[in-house]
Amino acid sequence: MSAKNGNNFKSRLLVVLVALTLVVSALGAGGGLIAAEERRIDIYSALRAFGIGYVVDLFSDEINQLINALTLRTTAESKQATKVVPIISAGTGAYVGAAQVSGAESQLTRVRAVGQIEGDFFEGAIRAKALVPIDNLNPLEGLRRVRGVGVLAVIDYNVETVVDEPTPSPQPDPGPQPPVIEPPAPPSDDWPPRAPIRFNGREYPALRYLIFAEDGISIRGNANSFNGDLRSNEEIEISGNRNRVNGRRIAGSSRLKLPHFSSRDWRSRADRVYDGSLSVRDITVRGITFVDGDLVVRGDVRGEGLLVVDGDVELNGKRVAEYVTIFADGDISIRSSNVSVRAALISAGGSVHINGTRIRLHGLIAAERVSIRGNNSTYEYDTKVLDD
Amino acid sequence: MRRYLITGSILVGLLFSSNALLQANTLQQLGKLFGIGYAVRAFAPQLNHVINTLTINHGAGAEEATKVVPILTVGSGAYIGAAQVSGPQEAVDRVEAVAQFEGDLYEGALRVKGMVPVDTINPTEGIRRVDGVGISALLDVQL
Numbered sequence: 001m002s003a004k005n006g007n008n009f010k011s012r013l014l015v016v017l018v019a020l021t022l023v024v025s026a027l028g029a030g031g032g033l034i035a036a037e038e039r040r041i042d043i044y045s046a047l048r049a050f051g052i053g054y055v056v057d058l059f060s061d062e063i064n065q066l067i068n069a070l071t072l073r074t075t076a077e078s079k080q081a082t083k084v085v086p087i088i089s090a091g092t093g094a095y096v097g098a099a100q101v102s103g104a105e106s107q108l109t110r111v112r113a114v115g116q117i118e119g120d121f122f123e124g125a126i127r128a129k130a131l132v133p134i135d136n137l138n139p140l141e142g143l144r145r146v147r148g149v150g151v152l153a154v155i156d157y158n159v160e161t162v163v164d165e166p167t168p169s170p171q172p173d174p175g176p177q178p179p180v181i182e183p184p185a186p187p188s189d190d191w192p193p194r195a196p197i198r199f200n201g202r203e204y205p206a207l208r209y210l211i212f213a214e215d216g217i218s219i220r221g222n223a224n225s226f227n228g229d230l231r232s233n234e235e236i237e238i239s240g241n242r243n244r245v246n247g248r249r250i251a252g253s254s255r256l257k258l259p260h261f262s263s264r265d266w267r268s269r270a271d272r273v274y275d276g277s278l279s280v281r282d283i284t285v286r287g288i289t290f291v292d293g294d295l296v297v298r299g300d301v302r303g304e305g306l307l308v309v310d311g312d313v314e315l316n317g318k319r320v321a322e323y324v325t326i327f328a329d330g331d332i333s334i335r336s337s338n339v340s341v342r343a344a345l346i347s348a349g350g351s352v353h354i355n356g357t358r359i360r361l362h363g364l365i366a367a368e369r370v371s372i373r374g375n376n377s378t379y380e381y382d383t384k385v386l387d388d
Numbered sequence: 389m390r391r392y393l394i395t396g397s398i399l400v401g402l403l404f405s406s407n408a409l410l411q412a413n414t415l416q417q418l419g420k421l422f423g424i425g426y427a428v429r430a431f432a433p434q435l436n437h438v439i440n441t442l443t444i445n446h447g448a449g450a451e452e453a454t455k456v457v458p459i460l461t462v463g464s465g466a467y468i469g470a471a472q473v474s475g476p477q478e479a480v481d482r483v484e485a486v487a488q489f490e491g492d493l494y495e496g497a498l499r500v501k502g503m504v505p506v507d508t509i510n511p512t513e514g515i516r517r518v519d520g521v522g523i524s525a526l527l528d529v530q531l
Contacts, residue, residue, distance in 0.1 A: 055498075063493065070491045071502035080519065090446060100502070102522055119442045121435075128439055130472075130525040132448045143448035150474055150522010153502040155493075222528060241469070241528055 052157055053086045053095040060084040060098075067100050067153045081105045082152065087131070090115045090139040097156050101133050103149035111146045115139035199259055199325075199346075206231075206256040207344070210247065210381035212366040214258060219243065219372045221357075228364075228381025231256070240375075247381075258366055261329045261348035266290050266308040277311060285324050294330070301326075301343070312350065323384060332367070334359065337374070342382070424529055425458040425467035425485075425509070432456040432470075439472050439525045450524060453477040459486045459526075460509065469528055473505050475521035483518050485509045 056063070064084045080102045087097040099114040117130040133149040136142075199207060206212045210228025217230060219238045229247040230236055236251040267273055270290035277293030285303035294311035300319040301307070312330035320341040326332060331350040334341065337357045345352050347367035354361075359377040372379075428435070435456040443449050452474045459469040471486045489502040505521040 063498070066493055067500055067502055070500060071489050071504055098498075115448065117442055117446050117448070119438075121438045125529065126435065126438075127528040128435075128442065128525055129527075130439055130443045130446075130448075131523065132443060132446075134448075143446055145448045145450070147451060150524060152504070152522055153500055154526070156499045156501075157497060 052098055055157075056084055056086045056098045063098070063155065064100060067155075071153065081108050083108060083111070084155070085111055085113050085133075086137075087114045087116050087154070088137065088139050090117045090132075090143060093138060093140045097154060099131060099151045099155065100153035101149050102152045103133075103146075107146055107148045110135045111149055113137050113139070114151060115143045117143075202259070204257075204259055206258055206366050207346075207364060207383075209250075209366075210364055210379055211370050211372075212256065212258075212364075213370040214255075214368045217370045217372075221373055221377070222375045224372070224375065225378045227379065232370075258348050258368070259327070259346060261310075261327070263292070263310045263329070266310075266327075267292065270308065271305075282317070283307075295328075423467055424469070425460070427529065428456065428458040428467070428470040428527075435470065435527060436472060439527075443524075450474050453480040454524060455480055455483070456527070457483055457485050457505075458509070459488050459503070462487050462489050469526065471503065471523050471527065472525035473521050474524040475505075475518075479518055479520045482507045483521055486523060 060083060064082055067084070068082060081104070082100055082102045084098055084100050086095050087099050088094070089096050096116060101108065101111050101114065103111075111133045113134055113136070115132040115134045117132065119128050119130075120126070121128060131151045131154075132143050133146045133151070135144050135146050208229070209231040210226060211217055211230045213232045213234070215232075216234040217232045217236045219226075219236075220240055221243065222240045223242045224240070224244075226243075226245045226247065229250065230245060231248075231250040232252070233255045234252065236249050238245070238249075266288070267290050269288055271287035272289045274289075274291045274293075277295070278291050279296040280298070282299040283289075283295075283297050283301055285301065285305040285307045288306045288308060291307070291309045291311070293309075294313070295307075295309045296314045297317055297320075299317040301315065301317070301324060302319075302322060304323045305325075307324055307326045309326070309328040309330070311328065313326060313328045313332045315332070315334045316336055318336065318339055320334065320339060320343055322342050324342070325344040325346065327344075327346045327348065329349045330347065331353060332345045332347050333353040333355075335353070335355045337359070339356060339359045341359065341361040341363065343361075343363045345363065345365045345367070350367060351369040351371060352365050352367040353371045353373075354365075354377075355371075355373045357374045357376050359374065359379075361377070361379045362382040364381055364383070365379075432455060436454055439456070440449065440454060453476065454472055454474045456470055456472050458467045459471050460467050468488065473480060473483050473486065483505045484507055485505075487504045487506045489500075489504070491500050491502070492498070493500055503523050505518045505523070507516045507518050
């Protein structure tokens with residue numbers, strides 16, 4: 001066996017062994033899935049109540065072992081030790097996460113935290129976070145670097161994520177510990193209580209969310225903010241760096257439905273009707289505008305009211321709507337950057353695709369599937385855009 | 389291929405202009421044209437220099453060898469950013485990239501990005517960890 005084939009075989013064997021170990025741990029003497037569920041509730045409560053520093057203090061050994069398993073690290077491979085410590089901002093002194101550090105044992109024991117220094121370079125084209133292992137918990141007093149130690153993993157946390165769960169039973173007090181804080185009650189359609197959202201004369205719980213999807217929400221990009229709740233009957237996938245959801249993420253919960261689209265109904269009520277597909281520079285909406293086909297807008301959508309499209313909608317301009325509801329039977333796409341949107345984008349039978357950077361959306365998105373790609377965008381829930 | 393090499397050479401020649409704005413635009417253009425991995429490798433010395441300056445200005449300069457390499461995801465091999473690695477010179481010289489593993493712990497309460505310095509830019513051929521090297525900075529490139 002050649003050296004290269006030998007290494008490949010060794011890597012694959014290691015993956016199989018780690019996977020088996022994880023399965024056995026989940027089912028066996030570690031207390032099984034129930035213990036893992038209880039531990040998650042503990043960590044969630046601890047994160048909410050006391051922050052990442054406390055959680056790292058309590059669970060650092062366990063987190064360290066899990067990370068070593070994730071990165072296929074064995075003591076046979078490396079002479080260097082590892083441990084988990086908090087990351088502290090060198091600018092504010094705030095605890096912003098945790099890191100796994102590695103180095104010689106004699107140096108590693110001195111590390112108490114990782115100091116994070118942030119900077120922008122090349123006119124903002126590069127954002128850097130320098131990670132400095134330090135021997136103190138207050139970088140504001142000076143960053144005392146511990147030599148010969150590096151970072152091997154970064155741990156982030158999200159205390160705003162709420163996953164449907166049964167109300168946990170109280171945890172036993174293992175000794176001189178702070179009091180256990182019960183996590184918040186699981187969300188339901190009526191939580192938190194808010195004014196009903198009506199569209200076309202009916203109340204639709206699906207429109208109570210910044211983003212709702214029947215089949216799944218997929219968000220990929222960096223530095224995006226979502227100020228509102230996200231909900232999907234299936235999965236919610238968010239990947240990238242520095243994305244923030246200032247609201248709840250509810251996935252796989254009780255199934256909500258989108259408003260029903262009836263072409264004949266909307267055509268009969270419309271103030272203006274366009275027969276066939278339409279491609280325009282700009283469009284102004286007053287009252288109800290109905291397009292019996294696909295709609296492509298190369299410029300702006302203006303006005304206030306309801307734009308109903310029996311087909312796909314493509315919005316390529318810089319300003320999409322001023323309090324307009326766009327209700328389509330097909331897909332709704334925005335494929336521009338530096339766009340301002342004040343609209344409810346509702347697709348009764350298709351997807352909403354947003355692909356661009358620096359998009360400012362005030363309103364809501366509801367569709368069978370929602371796909372968002374891009375960076376540095378802000379999405380804010382606003383029900384004023386709905387036209388009843 | 390030849391056309392890409394010629395185009396790439398011309399663009400790389402632009403890298404050594406003195407204007408920071410030009411460098412920023414060039415880096416972004418390189419990233420869009422050839423991918424973030426290419427742009428990072430082309431600008432690695434400059435990126436390494438600015439990070440070391442950042443830490444020196446905060447009184448925490450590194451004494452070990454450092455260099456900037458692309459970060460790539462395990463599984464797809466896609467380039468997703470850049471990292472500065474540090475350690476003994478001979479170990480740092482062997483590092484070609486940082487392989488990133490992502491995972492959730494405790495049902496998503498914690499999200500982990502494990503970063504392994506490796507001696508290859510193609511982790512699908514097998515992860516060959518370079519021991520003794522750690523990550524000293526993370527860089528996000530805005531394309």
